[in-house]
Amino acid sequence: MSHPYAIGAVIVVALATVLIGALGLRVSRTTSDFYVASRTVDARLNGAAISGEYLSAASFLGIAGLILAHGVDTLWYPVGYTAGFLVLLLFVAAPLRRSGAYTVPDFAEARLESRAVRRTAGALVAGIGWLYLLPQLQGAGLTLQTVTGAPRWVGGVVVALVVTANVTAGGMRSITFVQAFQYWLKLTALLVPLLFLGLAWHSDGSPGADAARPVFHRSTVVRTDTAVRIAIGTPERVTVSGTVDGRTYAAAPLALAPGIHALDTATTLDFPPGAEVPAKADDPTGSAWGRPLSDRTQPHPLYTVYGLILATFLGAMGLPHVVVRFYTSPQGRAARRTTLVVLGLLGTFYLLPSLYGALARIYAPDLVLTGDTDVAVLVLPERLVGGTAGALLGALLAGGAFAAFLSTCSGLAVSVAGVLHQDVLPPMGIRGFRQAAVLAVATPTVCTLVAADLPVADAVGLAFAVAASSLCPLLVLGIWWPRLTPPGAIAGALTGGGTALAAALLTMADVFPNGWPHVLLAWPAVWSVPLGFLVMVAVSLATPGRIPPGTAVVLARLHLPETVAATPARGDAS
Structure with missing residues (x-):
């Protein structure tokens, strides 16, 4: 697919990202600007920015690839990714904004009055952020290799350099404008080619996945x-x-x-x-491929679906780059409105990758046998349209994919940099934040050079499982349960997150290649999320004397509207 148009599209997206991000350099003056854009981002802009950073490589490329490889069962990915914000809306968004915190560790320390809890939350934020950054950089390398033929590591390095430039220039101010722009770019990049692909599919007789095998239009x-x-x-x-x-x-x-x-x-x-077009000999096709729970490549498919649902529904509220954006809302009510905007924008976007996966099933089934399912979105214009028109449509998709990596990496870099700046590096104001941003991006960039290749959406799923098992219990119980104690919070977060991470590492090492042990480790959220909650509750109940003395005041601030919380009680001197 290497073509000058695609190379040009990637360059244009990178330059536009840097230029828009440079606006933040002109308006970012304080630490609050760098951390939370001084809490002045309105619901529409914030909703577009959150959608832009949330729609990562797993959304733009991975979902279509998984639908191509495994069929309709993987439609739970976009459903879960979107529904996670409904859980955020109900339980977390407004109280988290009212906490007045800058980062998740800030919230943890304010709620539980414990530096140990803060350090634990900080380690989890950095770990989840880096775990999530790895597949973004990996996907960028795959995309740039597909469109230019460059070595796979080049794409990750380019994304790392652009993101570092933006984040160090203006922090949250810069990336807010960038991510909002990139949401609309990604939506356009998928929608416009899909219209032409749909016309080509219709003119081809509207074949289905169970129809006769398609043919290659060119060598x-x-x-x-x-x-x-x-x-x-x-x-x-x-x-x-x-x-x-x-x-x-x-x-x-x-x-x-x-x-x-x-x-x-x-x-x-x-x-x-x-x-x-050849097909994998043992590949499920036709009606079997389109029937739920029929994936022959995965044993115990019902369990894997439950694991996917639980990880994606609850993992969103534990993703540090998502949570930190709610701190930018002016009020708790604005945070709720922002979440409603996000639900609408994500629901619109996620209609599109599923259609690409269905078309890839018809016109690019050979990608299943080569293992390159993540490039299905990028090769379809060449397969169905071809010529200059196909090259231009492919270039638009390549630009959209590159925007996906840039926007998600930017959000992750800010969230991890905030933790490193506050809890790891010496306090040096804005200069220290910029140094933390460099470290936040450089660490996973180096890791991508030696990390094992995983399907992009699968790798993101591991980060969701760890987030759902650690930060999700901490946030939910911290906001809604007054009897939570620092020992309980630490024990539950480390147990849930640690077991989920260990399961992910064992799966990547292929220690148990098949059977129930493999399934339990590959989809740990079914047991690691309840484990995290249970340990957190049990240890808290066993340490009632450690309940922070200011719990009632903090919970009142979290749950009362700002106008009520700020009103002095009758009889106060003020």
């Missing part, structure tokens, strides 16, 4: 990263480099008969125009 190279078996329905002549059916070829022509063929690792097949 296409398919490279397998692992040993796979492919199904061919009609005789095809291809050029092969690698091993097919036990025989090794070096850029040699080969006639593939209809049936099943075995390809070894690193085998390349060059299909001519008009050739049938």
Whole structure:
């Protein structure tokens, strides 16, 4: 897909991001500007900014790739990502804004009057932020490699440099304008090509996923990263480099008969125009692919759906880059209105990646056997439209994907930088915040050079599970339960978050490759979220003498409207 148009689109998006972010340099003067934009962001602008940073690589690329690979069960991803803000609206948004905090550790210390709780919350914020940053940088590398052929690490480095420039220039002020702009850019980047893809699909006879296999519109190279078996329905002549059916070829022509063929690792097949798109031999197709809980690649599919729902519904309120944006609202009521705006904007956006996944199932099923499902969105214009029009549509999608990485990384960088500035680095005002921002971005950038490749949405799912198991119990119980104690908060957050993180690391290491142990570790939210809540409640009940003396006053400030909380009681001297 490498094309000058796509390269140009990425450059334009990067330059626009830097120029818009430079506005923050002109208006950011105080630490409050850098942390929370001095709490002056109205609901519409804040809603667009939150939507812009929330719609990450997992949303723009990963959802379509998962629908391509696994079918309708993965529609729970966009449902869960959106519904998480409904939980935020009901339980967290307004009280969190009324707390007056700048960061999650600020809130934790103010609520529980404990530096130990603050340090625990700070470590969790940094860990979750970096865990979430990894797939963003990984996705940026994949996108830039797809559109330019550059090494995969280049995209992550470019995103890191742009984000660092924006965050250090104006902090939250800068990224608010940038993220609002990038939401509308991402929506446009998906919507406009989809209209043309829909017309091309209609002119092709509106085939479904269970229809006859589509054909390549132009010469296409398919490279397998692992040993796979492919199904061919009609005789095809291809050029092969690698091993097919036990025989090794070096850029040699080969006639593939209809049936099943075995390809070894690193085998390349060059299909001519008009050739049938191959499919994975054991891939669920047709009605099975479109039927819920029919994914044959995952054992115990009902359990995995529950794990996905719980992680995405509750994980949103524990994501530090999402939570910190509610501190920018002028009042608690504005925070609620902001959440309503976010629900509308996310609901509109998430209609689109699902349609891309369905089209990819028809026109790009070969990506399943190559393992490159995350690029499905990027290759569809070339597959369906082709020519200059296809290149221009692909360039728009590439620009939108790059905007997704930039906006999410910006929010994560601000949230992590705030914690590092307040709790790790020496206090140096705005200069210290800028140094913290550099460290916040540089750490995961270095990690991407050695991190194992994961599907983008799967990697984000791990961050959601850890957030749902640690910061979610801390926020919910801290806001709504007066008997929470510092020992309970620390024990519950570390137990829930620690077990979820350990499960994620064991899954990445493939310690248990199959069976119930694998499923329990791959989808830990089903047990790690209740565990975090239970430990937090149990330890708090066992330490009643540690309830902070100012609990009643703090809870009153969290739950009363600002006008009521600020009104002096009758008889006060004021």
